[in-house]
Amino acid sequence: MKIKAYGIKEEGGKAEPFYYERSVGENEVRIKILYCSIARGDVQFISNDWGDTKYPLVPGHEIVGTVEETGSGVTALKAGDLVGVGYQQEACFACECCKAGNEQFCTQQKVIGVHCYGGLAEHIVVDNRFAFKLSPALHSAKSVPLLSSGLTVYTGIVKAQLPANSVVGVLGAGGLGQLAIQFLHKMGHKVYAFSHSLEKKEMINQLGAEFILSSSPGNLSELDKKFDFIISTLNVEYDLDAFLKILKPQGKFCVVASPLKKQSISIGLLYDYAQRTIYGNYVGSRKDMVEMLDFAARHNIESMVDVMSFSEMNEAIEKVRTGEVKIRLVLKNQE
Template sequence: MIHAYAAKTIGAALEQFEYDPGVLKDQEVEINVEYCGLCHSDLSMLKNDWGISRYPFVPGHEVVGTIASVGDRVTTLKVGQRVGLGWSSHSCMHCEYCMSGDHNLCLTLEQTIIGRYGGFADKVRAHEEWVIPLPEAVDPAKVGPLFCGGVTVFNPIVQFDVKPTDRVGVIGIGGLGHIALRFLKAWGCDVTAFSTNPNKESEARELGANHFINSRDAKAIESVTNSFDLILSTVNADLDWAIYINALRPKGRLHFVGVVPNPIQAYAFPLIAGQKSISGSPTGSPITIAKMLDFAARHGIEPVTETFDFSQVNEAIAHLEAGKARYRIVLKH
């Protein structure tokens, strides 16, 4: 039996829950969970904001632990190895996207907490291709959030061939944005943080920002017109996107990794005249996650975390829901 924490109905408090996972499939592994991040996506799924949740619902898709057992055909992992598991748990491995290294775009991709029980438990299962060994240099108590929030902001750097000479803006200095600042600084970029909270300037600079702009100050944003090769939006709020499009250089890109609530409004002419782009991306493939972990280990990059015991899971959820998390929450056994 696997012992977990589950919500029985929409938005309910998590309570202890047991389930029988059945026989381990031949290409699956079972992970002894040591730590698991609490992500805003867990909160969205708990409330069924996306209309796809099933109950009982076990959150948790930023898992760190050790391999407890492996299926008969598993060849890449071994018992006792410390690993991580993120948003995705399985992809078909034979479609055009998987075969080209874009496993995260697989049309039959299975998510860790959609249609299955997640990592708020003592054990969790996944197919071997999405279970990534941890470099020795990373701290297992802190690395969990990189498996979702981290790769979400790292993936565009790789996908769009961001160069060390590029000027990059990051909108929002929260759970995603603070990790983006650290990655982009280590990448060598000139980095500007956009935040509605001017009190975050000193912290944003410590995290890696070379410049800081109060995004409530329209004149301040206008002052950086024609400045950025890439602007990465990590927020879940509607903004005046036209002023950010104007802040892009020709061939610049406004890229979304935060889920804004309403349609993105933009005039075509500035996009056409400057050959600019608006785009979005999900998390990342297994190889991108592995590259991110190696890069984080090489540069000593880790998320800023707060730690709660699993027995405090409902307090941790309330802390996140109240907007008090600084900046990612990790649960530990």
């Protein structure tokens, strides 16, 4: 089948019509795309910030659509099912990681932007094991960011194995941060959100967190050894040491985004009268995805989104690039 997509042919280029051939294999499904997000990560792929973008690039790693065709070996999905697709599209299912249920670490995996085309298209064909059926409780447009951002922060939080009623912090209140706040709040923890934007205070409070203005150094010094857990969703430089100091002696610090430049750290803060932990998290497994979507549906967790049409894709990309959009931007396929 010839798939109509919208590709970027060179570093920093504009999206324009792009066609490619793709048949439906035995274990694959063809999905009619309804919604596709344009996230900061997509813009960084367009700019080749990480140096591994393959052009022509079809961005869009958070997708919601309906199944149109299934391969002969597909039994879990049928035509008409509403599904979500995230960053990862394939895994070998034979390596050590895959056998352990950690297919997100498969060395043979294929991900959007590096190995395969994404959701800025009329259709997409993926392995059915990476197309996840969505509950009717999840609003289609507002559920789109769950497929990557939601999965990433949820998995990072679960890995911390936090005791009940923990004191937790979220650095940043963008797409990742807003979802992290909601997950932590609905899990029953006391949530603080750090942001340099005072105008986000009301939104942060509505999501279930107490706002702390991170641009004021005094606000951090008053919180010495207060936090059980902090998750950083920041992609700009920040004072890592300052936040390690406000962790309890056995506190945990999870990183799900980072500046392009190296961050400095005082290693002594991890072990000096302490046993603090820093760890990162890369998306999540298929099991994590199912659990996250179920948790989101049960607790009415969704993203604040601005919806634009596919015809406005280049305007949308520019808005994300310049930071004009303060919430997640989702494109709706009108065709």
